[in-house]
Structures are given as structure tokens and as C-alpha cells.
Amino acid sequence: MPEPAPVSMSATLAADEAMARRRRAGEQVLSMTSGEIGLPVHPALRERLAAAVGENAYGPVPGSEALREAAAGYWGRRGLGTDPGLVVAGPGSKPLLFAVLLAIGGDVVVPVPSWVSYAAQARLAGARPISVPTLPGEGGVPEPERLREAVTVARAAGQDPRSVVVTVPDNPTGTVASPATVRRLAAMARELDLVIVSDEIYCDLVYDTSAPAESPALHAPERTVVTTGLTKNLALGGWRTGVARLPDGDLGRALYDRLVSIASQIWSSPPAPVQTAAAYAFGEPPEITEHIAASRRLHEAVVRAVADRFTAAGSTLAPVRATSYLYPDFEPLRDRLARTHGVHDGDDLARFLTERHGLGVLPASAFGESRHALRVRAATSRLYGDTVEQRWAALAAPNPLELPWIREAVDRVDTVLTDLTGTPVAL
Amino acid sequence: MPEPAPVSMSATLAADEAMARRRRAGEQVLSMTSGEIGLPVHPALRERLAAAVGENAYGPVPGSEALREAAAGYWGRRGLGTDPGLVVAGPGSKPLLFAVLLAIGGDVVVPVPSWVSYAAQARLAGARPISVPTLPGEGGVPEPERLREAVTVARAAGQDPRSVVVTVPDNPTGTVASPATVRRLAAMARELDLVIVSDEIYCDLVYDTSAPAESPALHAPERTVVTTGLTKNLALGGWRTGVARLPDGDLGRALYDRLVSIASQIWSSPPAPVQTAAAYAFGEPPEITEHIAASRRLHEAVVRAVADRFTAAGSTLAPVRATSYLYPDFEPLRDRLARTHGVHDGDDLARFLTERHGLGVLPASAFGESRHALRVRAATSRLYGDTVEQRWAALAAPNPLELPWIREAVDRVDTVLTDLTGTPVAL
Numbered sequence: 001m002p003e004p005a006p007v008s009m010s011a012t013l014a015a016d017e018a019m020a021r022r023r024r025a026g027e028q029v030l031s032m033t034s035g036e037i038g039l040p041v042h043p044a045l046r047e048r049l050a051a052a053v054g055e056n057a058y059g060p061v062p063g064s065e066a067l068r069e070a071a072a073g074y075w076g077r078r079g080l081g082t083d084p085g086l087v088v089a090g091p092g093s094k095p096l097l098f099a100v101l102l103a104i105g106g107d108v109v110v111p112v113p114s115w116v117s118y119a120a121q122a123r124l125a126g127a128r129p130i131s132v133p134t135l136p137g138e139g140g141v142p143e144p145e146r147l148r149e150a151v152t153v154a155r156a157a158g159q160d161p162r163s164v165v166v167t168v169p170d171n172p173t174g175t176v177a178s179p180a181t182v183r184r185l186a187a188m189a190r191e192l193d194l195v196i197v198s199d200e201i202y203c204d205l206v207y208d209t210s211a212p213a214e215s216p217a218l219h220a221p222e223r224t225v226v227t228t229g230l231t232k233n234l235a236l237g238g239w240r241t242g243v244a245r246l247p248d249g250d251l252g253r254a255l256y257d258r259l260v261s262i263a264s265q266i267w268s269s270p271p272a273p274v275q276t277a278a279a280y281a282f283g284e285p286p287e288i289t290e291h292i293a294a295s296r297r298l299h300e301a302v303v304r305a306v307a308d309r310f311t312a313a314g315s316t317l318a319p320v321r322a323t324s325y326l327y328p329d330f331e332p333l334r335d336r337l338a339r340t341h342g343v344h345d346g347d348d349l350a351r352f353l354t355e356r357h358g359l360g361v362l363p364a365s366a367f368g369e370s371r372h373a374l375r376v377r378a379a380t381s382r383l384y385g386d387t388v389e390q391r392w393a394a395l396a397a398p399n400p401l402e403l404p405w406i407r408e409a410v411d412r413v414d415t416v417l418t419d420l421t422g423t424p425v426a427l
Numbered sequence: 428m429p430e431p432a433p434v435s436m437s438a439t440l441a442a443d444e445a446m447a448r449r450r451r452a453g454e455q456v457l458s459m460t461s462g463e464i465g466l467p468v469h470p471a472l473r474e475r476l477a478a479a480v481g482e483n484a485y486g487p488v489p490g491s492e493a494l495r496e497a498a499a500g501y502w503g504r505r506g507l508g509t510d511p512g513l514v515v516a517g518p519g520s521k522p523l524l525f526a527v528l529l530a531i532g533g534d535v536v537v538p539v540p541s542w543v544s545y546a547a548q549a550r551l552a553g554a555r556p557i558s559v560p561t562l563p564g565e566g567g568v569p570e571p572e573r574l575r576e577a578v579t580v581a582r583a584a585g586q587d588p589r590s591v592v593v594t595v596p597d598n599p600t601g602t603v604a605s606p607a608t609v610r611r612l613a614a615m616a617r618e619l620d621l622v623i624v625s626d627e628i629y630c631d632l633v634y635d636t637s638a639p640a641e642s643p644a645l646h647a648p649e650r651t652v653v654t655t656g657l658t659k660n661l662a663l664g665g666w667r668t669g670v671a672r673l674p675d676g677d678l679g680r681a682l683y684d685r686l687v688s689i690a691s692q693i694w695s696s697p698p699a700p701v702q703t704a705a706a707y708a709f710g711e712p713p714e715i716t717e718h719i720a721a722s723r724r725l726h727e728a729v730v731r732a733v734a735d736r737f738t739a740a741g742s743t744l745a746p747v748r749a750t751s752y753l754y755p756d757f758e759p760l761r762d763r764l765a766r767t768h769g770v771h772d773g774d775d776l777a778r779f780l781t782e783r784h785g786l787g788v789l790p791a792s793a794f795g796e797s798r799h800a801l802r803v804r805a806a807t808s809r810l811y812g813d814t815v816e817q818r819w820a821a822l823a824a825p826n827p828l829e830l831p832w833i834r835e836a837v838d839r840v841d842t843v844l845t846d847l848t849g850t851p852v853a854l
Contacts, residue, residue, distance in 0.1 A: 272665030
């Protein structure tokens with residue numbers, strides 16, 4: 001075995017803990033670092049978990065029959081007919097993604113920018129990540145022609161790319177690749193014989209429900225692994241539950257067998273009581289879909305308000321169509337930021353906002369971009385209040401921006417951006 | 428990246444699911460395949476989990492402060508003073524062991540026989556496992572002189588062994604390495620500059636509480652990582668919770684940083700509601716230690732009764748001193764088994780017992796031994812009843828062997844062994 005690959009702490013989790021430390025030290029901070037959803041557990045799910053506290057058996061490695069069937073139904077209602085026998089549940093979609101990369105083997109193409117952990121996981125799996133940029137305003141999907149170039153070059157150089165990761169909708173940009181781009185990506189993956197690993201954990205958080213994100217599994221069903229979970233749509237990050245859908249056919253069945261074997265050696269099975277509650281959630285009873293709809297509306301209202309501030313301050317920003325992320329580009333202000341604050345790159349910018357203003361954001365470099373890029377990712381999902389009561393009020397509010405604690409957070413962003421850019425940004 | 432290492436399903440979990448399928452198909456089976464503990468969740472822990480169902484934040488990667496402090500206290504009461512800042516909690520000790528191997532890097536020495544997943548995890552981590560036999564009656568600890576030989580040979584051949592895994596008390600043999608052997612192992616690891624990874628998940632299940640298993644962390648504190656969990660002592664396998672204790676000092680702090688980084692990229696954090704209940708358990712309030720004591724007495728009574736049957740049937744067996752495992756050797760019956768049943772090796776033997784009698788056991792080959800070895804591992808921890816009521820009755824019984832369902836299971840073992848060896852084995 002070679003020297004273990006260098007591994008760094010998940011940038012999101014590290015920044016999040018740093019913000020928590022500052023808060024505990026008494027600083028006034030506004031944490032927009034992590035995509036953790038600051039909303040309460042729906043009572044129906046609390047009840048399901050409470051009723052399952054006696055469940056202490058491991059159960060099957062790929063998850064309980066109830067959970068796998070519920071997840072299959074969930075995908076079926078989204079146009080992806082699914083054999084429950086090809087569903088694998090795990091303690092989060094993060095470990096599932098890691099195990100999927102191990103199961104596929106070979107090197108991995110990742111979009112740039114993309115979620116902090118894909119490239120790190122690829123390295124932990126012994127692979128070399130190959131970066132391919134996305135199209136403007138269509139984050140999460142490597143530009144198909146550039147994918148071909150990159151894979152051709154990599155293969156000529158002796159690398160062995162076997163998979164391409166996509167994120168639809170996208171983290172960090174909050175955009176959604178167009179159906180046409182997803183189709184081209186699917187066709188290109190087939191041409192290049194790549195497995196598509198489609199992280200769709202934000203799929204229920206597209207604001208315009210009449211134009212859902214399109215899964216590459218619709219266009220390359222024989223080679224697309226889909227992962228999702230309840231972390232984003234139901235704020236259940238701390239419960240650790242995720243599911244993977246393996247493609248039907250020979251490739252999918254071989255991958256399924258490898259994935260279950262890897263799961264059996266790394267984590268045994270997902271937490272049993274959580275599985276029972278998760279099965280209920282994936283069944284999508286009305287109170288759960290209404291809860292998700294309310295959180296989607298809340299995300300949209302707040303992320304748009306904050307995005308407007310960033311635009312008014314002079315940064316550029318693709319329209320946010322999903323998630324609770326925005327990814328402003330301060331390139332138009334490069335000279336001014338260098339002159340007035342000594343801010344020369346994305347890392348400087350994130351540091352300036354965090355250290356001078358207690359406004360936690362992540363630099364573009366955390367998402368695989370050059371640190372030169374004057375971009376940061378801001379997450380608005382922690383602005384809904386510090387208490388369970390405030391968070392419920394935020395979910396119920398016709399206009400959440402009128403709630404004093406949300407108003408205050410958005411005003412704080414105003415103030416910080418005014419100091420940063422020297423331009424009053426209040427709309 | 429090279430072709431991904433072949434990975435096979437955890438033998439325990441695979442055999443366990445096969446037994447479950449046979450049971451669902453209406454067969455009468457006696458599952459002694461898996462070490463899953465068939466006992467109920469203690470009410471105090473059910474209550475703690477039920478009270479924590481609203482907890483949905485990730486929390487810190489290495490676990491909550493409460494859990495890490497409770498685990499530190501748990502180790503402190505066992506003579507291992509522990510800095511909570513060097514404790515890492517995870518979703519089971521299995522993922523922690525995998526991440527520890529990744530964090531250390533290099534190749535890994537594993538005892539033979541040993542738990543099914545060490546070698547598989549080493550391969551998934553890109554390492555080559557190096558097998559070293561244990562001393563008779565002292566399973567789980569590679570024989571120190573042979574460890575030196577194996578490491579010297581491996582290093583001369585270009586391998587890079589950096590760690591040695593030990594299991595005290597041992598799975599699969601149910602034995603406990605002597606303090607003298609543990610001390611010699613610790614000294615040898617220091618001489619060879621190996622990190623010791625000490626899996627102590629069975630440490631509360633040594634029957635004679637006046638002679639607890641000795642941790643190598645007492646003798647090589649600077650280089651021993653200890654892992655444990657609540658899966659065995661509190662039957663909480665399905666809850667997925669485990670903890671690792673990193674050594675104090677430079678090596679330990681470097682490993683800690685790498686381990687937390689790896690955890691952040693693979694699993695984020697352990698399930699939050701489970702952490703709260705686990706913190707309570709690691710605090711060892713009286714009702715919990717009494718519950719563990721009752722389960723320890725139950726394991727001892729049943730495992731000894733079953734071990735007696737195996738001995739009476741003519742197999743040899745080191746005295747079982749901990750756990751709910753026995754590892755009989757049918758070598759004395761080799762000729763007879765070949766002649767009467769065409770059973771020539773351990774795999775044949777396990778297959779014969781499973782397929783002819785529905786008695787699920789695992790062959791020695793699952794634990795890294797040659798398939799020639801006429802040994803199987805039998806776990807008695809699933810003989811306590813099929814219902815929660817039966818299991819509580821088993822825990823409470825002054826003599827659990829008088830309970831009809833346990834009596835029946837032990838008699839069934841008698842019958843099967845009589846058919847196998849042609850010797851009536853009733854005592």
C-alpha cells in the first residue's frame with residue numbers, strides 16, 4: 001500500500017465547527033457555511049422514531065424491506081421505476097457515495113465546482129479525481145464536450161476514468177442543469193463507457209415544481225446510480241439515512257453485489273430505528289409532502305432575498321433555482337476588493353467575511369476551483385431561527401422575511417456587503 | 428487506481444441472511460452464525476432514544492461532547508485514563524476500524540483466526556493483510572515471536588506493515604489472551620514500530636470479572652488505538668454506535684486528526700439521537716451495569732452448556748472465557764467425518780450442519796484459516812428466544828437452561844452432533 005493519500009477535513013463540517021466555536025466564545029456570528037438545514041423534525045417522523053426505539057437488530061445489509069420498498073416508490077413517483085431489490089440504504093448518502101466509488105473502481109470525473117467530498121472520497125478510494133468544468137448557470141454537470149476531452153486525455157495518460165459524478169440540483173451553485181445538458185451528459189457517458197453517479201439529494205428542493213430536475217437515469221438507465229436521502233428535504237442530517245438506486249441490467253446487478261459487500265464490511269446496516277422512520281418518510285404521506293413544500297417555499301424566499309443583496313452589491317450570480325445555496329462571483333469587484341481590503345482571491349474573501357464580520361461562507365477552492373476565483377458559497381438554511389419555535393414560525397410564515405430574526409440576518413448580510421464593497425446595498 | 432480489490436460479503440452477515448431466508452421459507456433452523464446478541468434494549472436506553480427523537484443536527488464529526496466524555500469515563504473506570512478530546516465516535520466500531528486502518532496506512536497484521544472483517548477492510552483500504560497465528564487458547568493476539576518473523580519477512584519483501592490488529596477478548600474463539608501475552612505483544616509492537624489496533628468490543632463479556640481482559644493500551648499507551656461499542660454488551664448492533672480511543676502523544680494526535688478528517692468525508696457524524704442514548708449507556712448507571720451483568724451470566728451459562736456438547740461429541744475446544752462464541756476443532760474426528768459424511772474440511776462441515784440440519788455455523792475459512800481446518804464458529808447469542816418476552820425471561824432466569832426454548836435449542840445441538848459424529852452426546 002502506498003503512503004495514504006492526504007485527506008483533509010470536510011470543508012463544510014470544519015467551517016461549521018469553527019463557527020460554532022466562535023459562537024460559544026460569545027462572538028456574534030452568522031453561519032452561512034454549512035448546508036445543514038436548520039428546521040425541526042416533523043412530528044410524524046419523531047413519532048415513528050420513538051415507536052421504533054426497541055429495534056436493535058442489524059437487519060439486512062441493504063436496509064429493511066419496508067425502507068427499500070418505500071424508496072422504490074419514491075423514485076417511481078418521479079418517473080424512475082425502481083426494483084426494491086436494487087435499492088441499498090446506508091447511514092447517509094455520503095457513505096453510500098463513497099462505497100459506490102469503491103464498487104465501481106477506477107478514476108472519477110467530478111464537476112468543478114462541486115460538493116467538497118466527491119474528490120476527497122475519490123482520493124480515499126485510491127482514485128485520482130479528474131476535474132471538468134460545468135456550463136454557466138448549469139452547475140453540477142460536467143460540460144459534455146469537455147468531459148470527452150478530459151477522459152480522452154486521462155486515458156491516453158494511463159488514468160482509468162470509469163465514472164462521472166453529477167449533482168442535480170447543484171451544490172454549491174443552487175442551479176439546475178437543463179434537461180438538454182443532462183441528456184447530452186448521459187449520451188456522452190455512454191459513448192465513453194462511464195458510470196454516472198447522480199447525487200440527487202436536492203431533487204425535492206427545486207422551487208418551480210412544474211420543472212423538476214431531470215435525472216440522467218432517464219436517459220442512461222443502464223449506467224446511472226442515483227443517490228438521495230432525507231438530509232435536505234426533511235432536515236434529517238443528524239439521523240444519517242440515505243439510499244442508492246442501482247441501474248437495472250448486468251452492470252447494475254454486479255455493482256449492487258459489490259456495493260452490498262462493501263457496505264457489509266464498512267458499516268453493516270443503517271441504524272435500525274431510523275430506517276423505520278425513513279420508510280415512513282419515503283412513503284410521502286400528505287403531511288410529509290406538505291412539510292417539504294413549506295420548507296421549499298421558505299428556502300426560496302430567503303435564498304432569493306439574500307441573492308438580491310449579493311447582486312445589488314455588485315457580484316454576479318446565476319439565478320438560484322433550487323437548494324438553499326448561492327455562489328456569487330465578485331470578479332466585477334476584483335480591483336476594488338484588492339485595493340480597499342487586500343482581498344485578492346476567494347480564500348481571502350471568505351476569510352475577510354468570516355474574521356472581520358463573523359459571516360461564515362466557504363471559498364470557491366473548497367469546491368475544487370482555483371483559489372484565484374473570487375467566489376464564495378453562502379448557505380441560507382441556517383437563518384431560520386435558533387429555537388425550534390422560531391423555525392416552526394419560519395415554516396408557517398406567509399412572508400418569512402417579515403420575521404424579525406430572519407429580517408435581522410438578511411440586514412446583517414446587507415451591512416457586511418456594504419462594508420465589503422463600499423456600496424450601500426439595501427434594496 | 429488499480430482494479431478494485433475483490434471484496435466479498437461479510438461472512439457473518441451473509442450467513443445470517445441466508446438463515447433468515449430459510450426461516451422465512453418455513454424451515455426449522457437454529458442460527459448460530461452471527462454474533463448478533465438476541466436480547467432486548469434496556470428500557471432506560473429506549474427512553475433516552477425516545478427523548479432524543481427531535482435531535483436532527485449533525486453535531487461534531489467525532490461525536491457529541493456528552494458521548495465523548497462518557498466514553499472517556501468508561502475507559503477511565505477500566506484503568507485507561509482517557510482525554511475526551513482523543514475519543515472519536517462513529518456509526519459502529521466497524522466503520523471506525525476501517526477508518527483507523529485508512530488513517531494509519533500501510534499494510535496490516537491480523538491474527539488468525541480473527542473476525543471476518545479485519546482482512547476485508549484492510550483490502551478495501553488498499554492494504555495487504557499479513558496473517559499471524561495466535562497461541563493455543565489465547566485467540567485474538569498474534570503470537571509475538573511469529574509477529575516479528577512475519578513483519579521482518581514482509582518488510583524484506585517490500586511490504587509496509589504499520590499496524591497489528593488484536594481482539595481481546597477474542598472472536599471467534601471466545602478465549603482471552605493472557606496478560607503476559609498482551610504485554611509481550613505490546614513490547615513487540617514497540618520493537619517493530621507498529622500501531623496496535625485493539626478491538627475490545629467484548630471487554631464487558633469476560634465471565635470472571637475478577638480477571639478482566641488486559642488492554643495492550645496499558646503496556647504500549649503511546650501506540651494503541653482501542654475501539655469498542657454497545658453492540659455486544661447491550662445488544663445494540665442495530666443502533667450503530669461505536670467509539671475509538673486514540674493514544675495520547677504525537678502519534679495519537681496525528682492519527683486523531685486523520686481519523687476525524689476521514690470520518691468527515693465518509694460518514695459526517697454518528698446518528699444524533701443514538702449518540703444521546705449511547706452517552707447515557709457509557710455513563711454506566713447501575714441499571715445498565717446490572718443489565719450487562721445479567722447478559723454476561725446468560726451468555727456464560729448457555730455457551731458453556733453448548734461447549735460441553737461439542738466436547739462430549741469428540742471435538743476439542745479451548746475453555747471459553749468470554750463472549751458467546753465457541754470454536755470447536757473436529758480434527759480428532761477427521762477420519763470418521765470423511766468416511767461417514769464426506770466431510771473433509773471446515774467448509775464441508777459448516778455446509779453439512781447448515782444444509783442437513785439447519786444449524787447455521789461459520790467455517791474456519793471465514794476467519795482467515797485454511798479451509799482444511801476442521802473448525803467452525805458457533806455463536807450462542809441467538810438462542811435466548813424469538814420474542815422480547817422470552818428474552819427478558821432468559822435474562823432473569825436463575826438457570827436459563829431450564830427455560831424450554833433454550834433447553835430445546837441445546838437439545839437440538841445434541842441431536843445434530845449425534846448425527847454428525849455417530850456418538851450420543853447427551854451428558
